[in-house]
Amino acid sequence: MKLRLSLLALACAGILSCGKDEAPSGSTSAADSKPAEPAKPAEEPKVLNVLNWSDYIAEDTIANFEKETGIDVTYDVFDSNEVLEAKLMTGNSGYDVVVPSLTFLARQIQAGVFMPLDKSKLPNYANLDPQIQALIAQNDKGNTYSANYMWGTTGIAYNVDKVKERLGEAAPVDDLKIFFEPDLVSKFTDCGVYVLDTPSEILPMVLDYLGEEPNSFDPAVIQKAVDRMLLIRPHITQFHSSQVIDALANGDACLALAWSGDVIQAANRAKEAGKGVQVGYAIPKQGAPVWFDMLAIPKDAAHPNNAHVFIDYILRPDVTANIQNYVSYASGNAKAKELIDPAILNDPRVYPSPEVQATLYNLAVIPPEVDRIFNRAWTTIKTSQ
Template sequence: MNDMKATVARRRTVWRLAARRWRAKAQAARGRAMRAGGQVARLAAALALGCAAAAAAPERLNVLGWRDYVEPATLESFAAQTGVDVVYDSYDDEAAMEARLRRPGDYDVVIVPAARLADLAAAGLLRPLDLAAIPNAAGLDAAILAKLAVLDPGRRHGLPYLWFATGLAFDAARIDPAKPDTIRPDAIRPDGAKSPGGASGVLSAGAPAGAPAAGAFSPGAFPAAAPAGDPAVSWDLALRPDKLARFADCGVSSPDAPEALFALALRQLRLDPSSTRPLDLRRAADLLAPLRRAAQRTKGDDVEAGLASGEICLAVTTSLTAARAARRAREGESGADIRFVVPREGAPILIDALAVPAAARRPQTAFAFINYLLRPQTAARATNATRLANAAPASRQWIARDVAADQTIYPPPEASARLFAAPTPDAAGRQAMAREWARTAAGR
């Protein structure tokens, strides 16, 4: 009997020990499950918070352009309307622009000289625009679009943002307009004011006999001939040695920009401004040589400051530089009276275009931003800030009166018609131009 009781007791002890082990294992399993559940819950919570933060963070658009080309107020208003923050990065020269554009994914919109569109597109750096996503493109100036098409065939990669002209700036206080074959009294003052004894405005010019008709080499490339017989300024004033000699004592300036100068010289010779034929380039270089030598004798390379101070009395330059020089002359009371003219043979137009890099990470947002910049109200804001013409005719009602009346910014139709677009030459053409340009500097 006692043996049975002992056996039962031992068995009860074993059962109790086994039950304790089972309970311990069950509790451990429940603990692990609870800890795992907590980790899952914490991970889910973290993911939820991360998603919420990502959803709350605004989309960002990166834009590259010339310095001060887009007003901060424009970027802020676009962000307010779309929730997209715009980061604007600027460049100072075309080499810097292209270097940054070659960094994949850095930028979504780029403002580029339109003359570079074809090169950049051929290098695979630009993507075609989706015009269906840019409805404001339909309201752009047809004449400016036609000139842009010369630089961007088919207008596939860029749309015009701002534009200005090449021409002659001069100090009317030092150049006697009464002399034959020189500048007449009604050449434009950049503020649009009437000069003594003449009408205000850009010179209305006649085409020389035998000048090429509009579109002689490519559609939109050449201006239409102006009424014959109008005695306006010719490029001869800056290109013929006998006429240049009159300004030997008052300073002549010309940019170190062979591509633009060769285009106008070829045009003056009644040749295709985009020609890279060796004989054509040699003839153009010979025509430019007297101007180059005269410009080399002028001290300093700040044309705007030189015109404003009176140190330069004749310059081949842009309408933008002439307008700024005129303002500085008035503010500084130098006595210089700076005017600007588009010569009668025509002059190159300079267009800055809106484009989208091929590696843009947000192309649809980029198209939306371009569309916003082309809104008439936004385009007017750009013109008011930069004093450069935009390509949206409907913007004129929002442009400041003094800016809209400034015929250096908005030339009258007969002067605008003389502006032409010259495509950028290929690498071989640029090298040939550089060789001829160096020859003119050496006086050979």
Template sequence: MRKFTVFAFLLLVMMGGMAAQAQDAGPAIEPWACPESVQVMENKTLNIFNWATYIGENTIPDFENLCGVTVTLDYFDSNESMLTRLRQGNPGYDIVIPSDYAIPTMIEEGLLLPLDHARIPNLDNLMTDLREAPFDPESKYAVPYLWGTFGIGYNVNSVEEPVSSWMQFFEHDGAVAWTEDSRIMLSIALLVTGHSPNSSDPDEIEVAKQFLLDHSDNVVIIAADDGQEWLAKGDVDMAIEYNGDIFQINLDCECEDFTYVIPQEGSGISSGFIAIPTGAQNPDLAQVFIDYILDPQVGAEIANFTTYPSPNQVAVDAGLIDPIMRENPGIYPPEEMRKNLYFLLPQDEDTEQLFNDIWTEIKIALQAG
């Protein structure tokens, strides 16, 4: 039987209520203003390490204009590559946005600086359940940024039958894209082969590896966080991707050619958190940026642009979230779908190494094939 963390349970309960919170806009919310203390930081540069397509269109330029600073963006395509970069020594990042399962490892390894809540008053805008993650219950090191699910995105014009299961993806006779994220791929394979997606049993992981190898003939790309682009270009019929990324390409093309499904066997929840990495060059400015991100209007702009759900309760209550998003089951899953959702839990060092070794073996096999 699949086991859920307390955090997972609380989030699923919270998700159930969010879909019903399509309220009329409440009292006017004052626009965020840059603190006077930032005047001494003017002309400084804030360096952000983030996923691609995981920020609002105006989020960065608005912050630059409000605070008189420069922001640079660098991107990673998996939590594993992000961890590798920071373990080698922070090259100058002030902000990092890892997934939930990476946070405990980063705290344990001293890769994150503690936050000063006095400098982040907008922390109170967040959903309480999300702030009380068991790996950081007091939000000492990280705060929620966005959350979503990973599943199957596909071109409705290229796939004859509506997709509802992982096996339809793996048995599809056309071109498909996998994700570069080894945790996601192996968790799916574990689930489909009848095991916990968080299994650390070497024998079960070996079965998952073999399943992926046996169903890899039509894989044309292991996408580095850009499977949706391969789908949009028509290079693949189906892709394993995050829900927000698939909805983004429909918005970009102003069409309805692509859809996203949470397979009936189950799928994973992924929450993005915002944090300050150890060795940050401008930690004070980073605190200000986090407060800015947690502003209701800013948080809503990010959610509405990326099409990922927002953890900002004030934004939801004020009706700032696009109602089309709130009513979309691929973004806010209904109760029957939520029952089969799971979190990717932290791995011990041996299991993490096993996953990395197996994933390398799989990619070598695909390249040779």
């Protein structure tokens, strides 16, 4: 017995130490990275810690990067701008590259979280679309601190057959009323209604539907959004930002407010699974929030040179195009467009037509005191009290 126990302990120790060798924080660092030839002479150790959104990169991007540069990447994921900001504001997050959305990035710049990008180390920065760069410059002056990774919209995801079965052929899937009118959304109580767990995107959508200014900071106006959400609250199954892809793909969710690319990924997964689940995405006719996710380097990053190498690698047209083919989001990379799968490039859900683009609205940078109102409202909605 004693011998067996000590053997067990040895085995445990072995597992622990192996785990330590491979991935410092139990993440998906590619284990098969060979000691490749050094790409650039740098004094930094050849490691890099990246924190990106979940389901937001091609399967082979990190492995390819490691093969090409010899830099060992620890790749972690998150699913909430709020939580990312809490980590960044604490300082010493340990990450070299992070991907906040633009409106959150703006606040973090103000708090002094990031270092300016050294454009001389980013020859591929020139690939970015000047039009989108100009838009981004409204929040990141002079495009100093960030480079666009992807952009997308927040809209309506639906299970094609279930919606048809409950609301008929002419179901208003491109109209927010399917979500915010109790008599319509109640038809889906039993088959799953998911909402992104982020007040910063959902509350503006409710206000937009109610005909208010989506980015209103007036507590009385925000209260209207709360009242409306409480009306439909009994029909909402789950508030979650990263479970929604799976839930849509395996039929656990019939209706969701979700991010464009996530829904298209869910549709692809459902097709692969072959269980007959069909997932659709629509940008509501009332308009939808458009957001930009930005690559940035924290000021206290331990490996800023490697971080620049990584960002430049991502900005390479073939790399961006490869990621886009996998995640089905639009990017601000103009050169990548020639290399993207035409099915994605011509998909109006990914790259909306100019008419639809005119209906999209930007989200505002939320000041801290409004933040508190938003989050308190969100707690009221989630707990119904």
